[in-house]
Amino acid sequence: MLNIGVSLNIKEMLVKQLIVLNSKILCLLSLLHVVGATKVQSALNLNVRKGISIVIPVCISGLGNASNVQKIIENDLKLSGFFRILPVIGENSSSESEEHVDTVSLQSWAHIPGSVFVQAQLKEEDDQQVCRLSFFNTLTKRCLGKQIVRQKGSNSRLFAHRVANAIYKQFTGEPGYFHSVIAYTYETHNSRDSKKNKQCIALVSVDGKECSFLTSPSKTGALLPHCARNRPIVTYLIDRGYGQHKQIGVMNFVEKTEFRLPYLRNFNSTRISADGNEVIFSCSGENGASLFGYNLNSGKIYPLTYPNNSYIDVSPSYSPDGKRMVFVSDRFGGIPKLFVSGLHSGNSPTCISKGSGRYFAPAWSPCGKWIAFVKRMNGRHYLCVSDCNGGQERAIAESLVIDRPAWGPNSRCLVYAAKNGDNAPYVLHIAHAFGNPAGGVTVRRLSTIINGVSHSANHPSWYPLSLEGHKE
Numbered sequence: 001m002l003n004i005g006v007s008l009n010i011k012e013m014l015v016k017q018l019i020v021l022n023s024k025i026l027c028l029l030s031l032l033h034v035v036g037a038t039k040v041q042s043a044l045n046l047n048v049r050k051g052i053s054i055v056i057p058v059c060i061s062g063l064g065n066a067s068n069v070q071k072i073i074e075n076d077l078k079l080s081g082f083f084r085i086l087p088v089i090g091e092n093s094s095s096e097s098e099e100h101v102d103t104v105s106l107q108s109w110a111h112i113p114g115s116v117f118v119q120a121q122l123k124e125e126d127d128q129q130v131c132r133l134s135f136f137n138t139l140t141k142r143c144l145g146k147q148i149v150r151q152k153g154s155n156s157r158l159f160a161h162r163v164a165n166a167i168y169k170q171f172t173g174e175p176g177y178f179h180s181v182i183a184y185t186y187e188t189h190n191s192r193d194s195k196k197n198k199q200c201i202a203l204v205s206v207d208g209k210e211c212s213f214l215t216s217p218s219k220t221g222a223l224l225p226h227c228a229r230n231r232p233i234v235t236y237l238i239d240r241g242y243g244q245h246k247q248i249g250v251m252n253f254v255e256k257t258e259f260r261l262p263y264l265r266n267f268n269s270t271r272i273s274a275d276g277n278e279v280i281f282s283c284s285g286e287n288g289a290s291l292f293g294y295n296l297n298s299g300k301i302y303p304l305t306y307p308n309n310s311y312i313d314v315s316p317s318y319s320p321d322g323k324r325m326v327f328v329s330d331r332f333g334g335i336p337k338l339f340v341s342g343l344h345s346g347n348s349p350t351c352i353s354k355g356s357g358r359y360f361a362p363a364w365s366p367c368g369k370w371i372a373f374v375k376r377m378n379g380r381h382y383l384c385v386s387d388c389n390g391g392q393e394r395a396i397a398e399s400l401v402i403d404r405p406a407w408g409p410n411s412r413c414l415v416y417a418a419k420n421g422d423n424a425p426y427v428l429h430i431a432h433a434f435g436n437p438a439g440g441v442t443v444r445r446l447s448t449i450i451n452g453v454s455h456s457a458n459h460p461s462w463y464p465l466s467l468e469g470h471k472e
Contacts, residue, residue, distance in 0.1 A: 055082055055084040056115075057084045057116070058083050058085060058115070059105050059109055059117050060074065060088070060120060062093070062119055063092065064091075064093040072164070073164045073167070076160075076161060076168075077164055079206075081442040083171075089109075090104025091104070098132060100119070102117075106141065107141075110138045116135065117138050118135055119133070119134040120133055120163070127152065128150050128152055129151045132146070132148050133149065133167065135170050145170060147170065157205075157209070157210070158466055161179040162176075164178045165178055177408050177409045178206055180466060181205055181206070182206065182406075182415055182428070182460050182462050183202070184201070184448070185199060185456075186200050186213070186217065186450070187426075187457075188455050189456070199217075199221035199223045200214070200215045200216060200217040200221065200223075201223070201225045201236050204446060204457075211447075214234070221238070221240070222249065223458075224270060224459050227272070228274060229463075230276065231276035232252055234272075234461070235251075235270050236248070237268065238260065247260045247261060247264075248279060253463070261294055264283055267284070268282055269315045273318050273322045275322065278296065279293070279294045280318065280325060280343075281316070282313060282314040282316065282327075288311045288313070289311075290303060291313050291325075291327060292307075304325070305327075305329075311330060311331040314327065314328050315362060317362050317364045319388075322343070323342060325341060325343055326362045327362065331349075336359050336360060337359050338373060338390065339352065352388075357377035358375065358376045358377075359373055360373065360375075361405060363404075363407055366409060366411050369388060369411070370388065370411065372384070372406075374403065374404075375395070380398055381399055381401050381402035382395040382402070383395065383398070384396065396414075396433055396443075397429070397431050400418075401419050401420075402418045403416065403458055403459065406461050408430075409464035415429070415460040416429055416431065417458040425455065425457070426458040427445060427448075428448055429443055429446060430443070431443040
């Protein structure tokens, strides 16, 4: 039993006062959120939302014997935008007792409104890394729950990311994503000899600390990766250079096996379904561009929009259930807009773009509720989000050029490429599409350096698992 030094009556009074205070704060934030949203709508949705950030103050104790693990966990939580790290005041070393609680740290942060405390215990059991977590409310000292994180192998970074996932889910209610990776187009330019330009597929961890090649930079160029969500499969465009036909490559992350789709003329904009069984792409004809599907199991190709029409249909993206797609078309007035249609329904596509400007690069969220896209207006690019019917459109980031947003596994974060000059390299950024219930939005740059060499990073696609995690 913890000696909290506060009588039951006083404690209940403090809890009631905190509840009343939180209610008033939430009411005020809701009002501000509505006012902010109205302002965005009144300005043609081009005011980038800043919102109000509410963070959860958290103290994590018991990891002093594994300081590197603690740094990774705290960095993950801090980068998420939802947590503020409180330092450990008491004993930070891991205890042999599963019931041990660092009461000094637990009680020291009770004066911080909304603060929480995590007691961790690290052990090795049966060739596994094990972390036992206990979660506490610092004000009431009540245990909010317990969880155990286990992992085979010695990858301490992956283990730390998984512990951070558990803490994140406990206090936000959403699955963590810190163990996931992002595939993107790695590109370097040689101003003296264009033949030495390199394009390949690379991978970067969500915290930007690990970056590596997936395809070889010394072989045939590869670009425009897209990852399946439920299988370790990525598709990409294989470019042999000027005058050569392009191909679609399909690689298994784990087995590192690759096969290539048949040669097709003038195709691009590849996307793979969540289950990894189908690929959709755009193929140009004499008068326009149409969308096609390719079944990886049967090898059959089938049209999704009318072939040889005069429209330009490009940039398809699957709905998470694989029954619909959103794509860009100029079929209404020659201006690129977003359209939604059933994959095999035969019905005419429905335009969901309700605003002005030109729409590009749509991406359907894993939860199925939202569509991210790029809008161009007045010489600027805006990263925008709307519901799947085109409503509630709002801008969350802007730059001179923005390209190809991709959703994170929890349908809350987006990764996108941006650059601020014609000759500047593309840089990856991660944005919170909705922030938190108060509407906060944060954007951070994602570092991509391989072997000490910086490079242009474009066309990101978010894979929901780590490669090693999928092997397990």
